[in-house]
Amino acid sequence: MAEIDTDSDTATAQDRILHDHNHDGVDRRGFLKCMAWAGTGTFLVLQGGVLKSYALGSTSEIGKAAAQGGLSFVQISDSHMGFNKPANTDVAATLKAAVDKINALPVAPEFLLHTGDISHLSKPEQFDTVDQILKSASAKDVFFVPGEHDVLDDDGKSYLERYGKGSRGKGWRSFDKKGVHFIGLVNVLNLKQGGLGSLGAEQLEWLEDDVKHLKSSTPIVVFAHIPLWTVYPAWGWGTDDSAQALSYLKKFGSVTVLNGHIHQVMQKVEGNVTFHTAMSTAFPQPQPGKAEGPGPMKVPAEQLRSVLGITDVNYVGGQHALALVDSTLA
Amino acid sequence: MIVHRALRILGSAALLILVATALLWGAETRAAGAPALAASSPPTAAAGIEVKIDNFSFAPAVLEVAAGTTVTWVNHDDIPHTVVSTDKDRVFKSKTLDTDEKYSFVFAKPGRYPYFCSVHPKMTGEVVVR
Numbered sequence: 001m002a003e004i005d006t007d008s009d010t011a012t013a014q015d016r017i018l019h020d021h022n023h024d025g026v027d028r029r030g031f032l033k034c035m036a037w038a039g040t041g042t043f044l045v046l047q048g049g050v051l052k053s054y055a056l057g058s059t060s061e062i063g064k065a066a067a068q069g070g071l072s073f074v075q076i077s078d079s080h081m082g083f084n085k086p087a088n089t090d091v092a093a094t095l096k097a098a099v100d101k102i103n104a105l106p107v108a109p110e111f112l113l114h115t116g117d118i119s120h121l122s123k124p125e126q127f128d129t130v131d132q133i134l135k136s137a138s139a140k141d142v143f144f145v146p147g148e149h150d151v152l153d154d155d156g157k158s159y160l161e162r163y164g165k166g167s168r169g170k171g172w173r174s175f176d177k178k179g180v181h182f183i184g185l186v187n188v189l190n191l192k193q194g195g196l197g198s199l200g201a202e203q204l205e206w207l208e209d210d211v212k213h214l215k216s217s218t219p220i221v222v223f224a225h226i227p228l229w230t231v232y233p234a235w236g237w238g239t240d241d242s243a244q245a246l247s248y249l250k251k252f253g254s255v256t257v258l259n260g261h262i263h264q265v266m267q268k269v270e271g272n273v274t275f276h277t278a279m280s281t282a283f284p285q286p287q288p289g290k291a292e293g294p295g296p297m298k299v300p301a302e303q304l305r306s307v308l309g310i311t312d313v314n315y316v317g318g319q320h321a322l323a324l325v326d327s328t329l330a
Numbered sequence: 331m332i333v334h335r336a337l338r339i340l341g342s343a344a345l346l347i348l349v350a351t352a353l354l355w356g357a358e359t360r361a362a363g364a365p366a367l368a369a370s371s372p373p374t375a376a377a378g379i380e381v382k383i384d385n386f387s388f389a390p391a392v393l394e395v396a397a398g399t400t401v402t403w404v405n406h407d408d409i410p411h412t413v414v415s416t417d418k419d420r421v422f423k424s425k426t427l428d429t430d431e432k433y434s435f436v437f438a439k440p441g442r443y444p445y446f447c448s449v450h451p452k453m454t455g456e457v458v459v460r
Contacts, residue, residue: 085408085429121410121428148449152410152426193416193446193454235386236452293385296408 071178071315074102074109074139075223077260078280080149081130082120087298088308091120091282092129097329098281098310099137105312108138110177115260115278116147116188116225118163122154127162146171147225147261148188156189172203174210180315181214183207185224187239197226197239204241208248219254219315219322227259229268229275232288237262246273256322258311262294265309265326276324279309306330378434380404381455383411383427383447388455395437397459402434403427411453416444 079095088094102109112134119126127150134142144163151159160171167173167184174183185207187197199207211220222228228245230238239245249255255273263285268275283296284307291297299307309328316323382389383405395401403413405427413424413433421443424433437443437459447453 083408121426149410152412152449191448191451193444193451195451234452236450293387295385 072107072109073111073313075113075258075278075311077115077278078117080120080282082126088283095133095281103138111139111141113223114144116145117149122152145184180219183222187224187226195240199241216251220252221256223258226261228257235294278311392456394458397440400434400436404432411447414448
């Protein structure tokens with residue numbers, strides 16, 4: 001994992017954080033240090049839209065938070081079941097390792113979020129394998145959103161039959177857990193030539209209506225496959241109509257956006273919104289623009305598990321805080 | 331004898347440069363979006379022509395063929411792609427192509443046929459049929 005490019009979007013986000021709008025005395029210097037890639041395990045706490053950092057050694061603080069009646073869940077992403085080429089010819093084994101990691105967490109998560117590309121080729125047996133492996137996770141509930149690899153050739157029909165229970169439209173949904181409002185969005189269907197990810201008018205309308213009656217103090221967690229911020233448009237790493245979706249969330253004091261798709265940890269803070277992408281459990285992808293294309297990055301076998309991982313998220317009730325911890329499978 | 335051979339080599343080199351320049355000229359004008367069809371060599375009729383899918387791109391991105399030509403797309407990537415015509419009627423539309431899989435379409439009628447990968451819509455290409 002490399003350091004963040006100083007002229008990237010992320011750097012702009014860093015500059016933004018330097019302004020202490022809330023005058024809450026949170027030390028940003030420490031935060032900025034760990035802002036450069038959370039891939040090896042950084043502990044970030046979001047308080048009133050401002051991030052605070054801890055060294056990863058202090059995971060006991062997460063335990064403390066959960067003991068105080070907080071909410072704990074884990075995001076996994078891009079398991080690409082069926083992929084069988086270098087650098088990972090056994091993506092089932094690395095997904096199992098991710099489940100082992102989840103089961104070894106100091107605080108058992110209440111549920112899992114899978115942010116898409118469950119399968120590599122939308123094949124029933126690939127979905128079956130993932131479902132089977134996830135059964136051994138300590139958390140039994142899994143909420144999915146599709147990746148583009150899950151909706152190949154049938155416009156997401158078989159995905160929806162399998163994972164769409166309780167969802168609306170093409171699979172979008174919302175639910176509440178311990179005062180946190182979760183919104184799962186679908187941005188991998190009806191993609192237009194030359195465009196990026198797409199939410200579409202119907203889903204945007206639903207979203208506007210879904211959050212209209214919520215109090216602005218409600219913490220919001222949005223999860224979707226393709227990033228809802230523009231990471232690197234040349235590689236399709238962004239969503240065309242995400243700005244409109246985010247405009248509906250402006251009134252909320254704490255919005256956390258969890259995405260996958262780019263197979264690496266990246267984070268950006270914009271006002272009260274924290275954007276975060278998770279590692280894949282299958283294979284890494286290059287940093288934006290650092291390769292000819294966004295295809296799988298081949299790494300030596302002994303390094304593979306250090307670029308795959310999970311994201312553990314903890315919410316401390318009453319403290320208006322969400323903590324994100326990325327840990328690798330190494 | 332030696333001088334003779336040298337001259338011959340020089341001659342073929344010059345020819346090569348000429349051909350290369352012509353090819354470059356064709357490619358450049360096409361890239362600029364000018365209707366430069368006349369500048370390139372006449373398309374081969376009916377022969378099978380391949381478009382390579384590699385590194386999330388179609389090569390050549392713009393392909394000229396004569397009416398009746400079969401064009402075959404071959405996916406050399408580790409990631410699946412599709413070939414879908416941009417027009418509303420979807421004149422041609424492949425299933426998802428996994429690594430090394432192929433898709434062919436016979437272009438019977440002259441015209442411009444823009445297409446893209448519906449999984450990665452930044453990947454675009456065009457077949458120009460004369």
